[in-house]
Amino acid sequence: MATHRIKKRGGQKGHEGHFRPKFVEDQIDEVSVLHRLAAEGEMDMVMLVERRTHLELWIDRLLNESVDGAGEMRIRNRLAKQRSHLIGCLYDLAAEPTNNRAERSLRPAVIARKISCGNKTDRGRQTWQTIASLAATCLQRGEDLIDYLTTQLLFPAEREY
Numbered sequence: 007m008a009t010h011r012i013k014k015r016g017g018q019k020g021h022e023g024h025f026r027p028k029f030v031e032d033q034i035d036e037v038s039v040l041h042r043l044a045a046e047g048e049m050d051m052v053m054l055v056e057r058r059t060h061l062e063l064w065i066d067r068l069l070n071e072s073v074d075g076a077g078e079m080r081i082r083n084r085l086a087k088q089r090s091h092l093i094g095c096l097y098d099l100a101a102e103p104t105n106n107r108a109e110r111s112l113r114p115a116v117i118a119r120k121i122s123c124g125n126k127t128d129r130g131r132q133t134w135q136t137i138a139s140l141a142a143t144c145l146q147r148g149e150d151l152i153d154y155l156t157t158q159l160l161f162p163a164e165r166e167y
Contacts, residue, residue, distance in 0.1 A: 038103040
């Protein structure tokens with residue numbers, strides 16, 4: 007399950023309503039805190055459900071408020087569109103609240119691709135991305151990339167299903 011965040015932009019002077027970016031950011035940050043506490047066993051499920059319900063009611067109230075200006079409208083529309091993704095990790099603790107770990111795991115491959123100057127074609131770029139993705143997946147699963155590729159490249163008649 008992917009999760010989305012409203013980009014941090016800090017508080018803005020002159021914004022008195024609940025759609026101030028800093029206010030919304032602080033409320034959404036609570037999702038990560040709740041997820042961490044529940045995943046580490048520091049919060050029981052009854053408390054998690056109570057806090058999650060409180061967040062959902064806050065989102066309902068916020069989405070029903072009138073907004074002033076295009077900036078507040080953009081934040082409200084994004085919140086409405088991404089709502090299920092923002093709090094989905096509180097329903098499934100196996101889902102992480104952010105995609106930071108996945109992005110960090112791909113960063114070395116992106117840097118290597120950029121400095122290698124070896125991907126001048128779309129096919130080369132796609133091949134590099136596929137191999138890097140397979141390597142990252144194998145690493146996360148604790149599998150050896152060469153063993154995985156060897157198994158996958160066998161003739162279909164020899165492959166175990």
